[in-house]
Amino acid sequence: MTDELPQSIRTLFDRTVAEDIEGSVLCFSPDARYFVNSWHEPTVGRPAIAAELDRQRRLFTDFRYEVRSVVGSGDRVVVERTDSVEMGGRQVTMHTAGAFEQWLAIVEQSRRDHGQPV
Numbered sequence: 355m356t357d358e359l360p361q362s363i364r365t366l367f368d369r370t371v372a373e374d375i376e377g378s379v380l381c382f383s384p385d386a387r388y389f390v391n392s393w394h395e396p397t398v399g400r401p402a403i404a405a406e407l408d409r410q411r412r413l414f415t416d417f418r419y420e421v422r423s424v425v426g427s428g429d430r431v432v433v434e435r436t437d438s439v440e441m442g443g444r445q446v447t448m449h450t451a452g453a454f455e456q457w458l459a460i461v462e463q464s465r466r467d468h469g470q471p472v
Contacts (some may be wrong), residue, residue: 359424360431363454367419373411379404414439415445422449429455 362381369377379400382388387396388403390410397406422434431454438447 355370359421360426363431363433370407370417371416371419373415374405375407375411378407392395395435416445431455437456 366378367423369381380402382403384400385398386403387398387408389396390406394427397403416439418438420436422436424434425432430449434449434451435452436447437450440446460465
């Protein structure tokens with residue numbers, strides 16, 4: 355169990371705040387599965403995830419997040435947070451949670467091992 359946001363996941367969120375789609379996509383493994391919502395089919399692979407993140411970027415701007423709690427076991431982490439965005443000229447705040455598998459940490463370590471920025 356953990357109560358601290360893993361750096362790999364913080365990097366993904368921070369790159370989203372910066373509207374850095376290319377950097378965000380590099381946080382995913384090449385064959386990652388990204389679920390916009392748990393009831394949707396996954397978006398699979400970096401090119402498809404990049405297209406989905408670009409679609410989302412067109413819907414909202416000024417993404418911000420505040421971590422509320424982090425729980426995890428093994429390679430799985432759930433992050434409870436409050437997200438805020440500007441959408442259609444209005445500020446929208448949402449209480450949400452995201453589940454992550456630590457493939458992000460694996461990608462981060464691989465990039466370090468190959469002298470690439472994380």
